[in-house]
Amino acid sequence: MQAVILCGGKGMRMSNAPDLTPKPLVKVGGMPLLMHIIKLFQTYAIQDFILCLGDKSEAIKEYFFNLDWKAHDFKLTEKGVQYYHPPENWNIIFADTGKDTQTGGRIKRIEKYLTGDDFLLTYSDGLANISLPKLLTQHKKMKRLATVTGVKRPSAYGIMEENHGLVASFREKPQLDGWVNGGFFVLKKQVLKYLQGDQCIWEEQPLRQLAAEGQLALYRHQGFWQSLDSPKEVQIVNEMWARDDRPWVVW
DSSP states (O other), rough: OOOEEESSSOOOOOTTSSBBOOGGGGGGTTTEEEHHHHHHHTTTTEEEEEEOOOOOHHHHHHHTHHHHHHHHHHEEEOOOOOOOOOOOOEEEEEEEEOOOHHHHHHHTTTTGGGGSEEEEEEESEEEEEHHHHHHHHHHHHHHHHHHEEEEEEESSSSSEETTTTTEEESSSSSSOOEEEEEEEEEEEEGGGGOOOOOTTTTTTTHHHHHHHHHOOEEEOOOOOEOOOOOOHHHHHHHHHHHTTTTTOOOO
């Protein structure tokens, strides 16, 4: 199964960087956030990735292109380069989906690279110890076009109303706590018909329409989940890493 990772958002200005750093390359424990996410998928034998690139896409491409010689010992001989590490168990498609394209538009643009009936989707700005096998089991059990992971968060997030394992509707920033979109999805390829144009926002009309049609199932994740939308949140998880408190590290 393929995993699609949205990597096209605007960068984040970190305290030690003069320019905006692409969110996927923001460091957590000395390693880019995107690598933490990839390692989570690899733990569950997911090795085929599609990165939906946008702003500062060249920086993300350069990171992976230069990873072998920057991160590992190697020997240079007349026959070429010999690296002293096992080869990475991944296949990655780097897809430029436009600097100003919205999330739904980015997903639509990589349709030509999808090879199966189902695929995984997530963002590049969050950490979780989610069980992908349990997420996939719920998706198969509910037999709907899409399954979203719900997490418990305060009311600053839009809450999902549930009805017998399905997402019935969304409430924007209510006063009570509830299940919110945790950013890990399983989607059938038919979902792409809900995505129209580059300015389509996946989290708005497409998700609402799927919910209204009874086609959006809910998987409840009770474990660790943390978004990294600000330098403060990045600082929090780096402090957790420093004291060896790393619940998202399941690899």
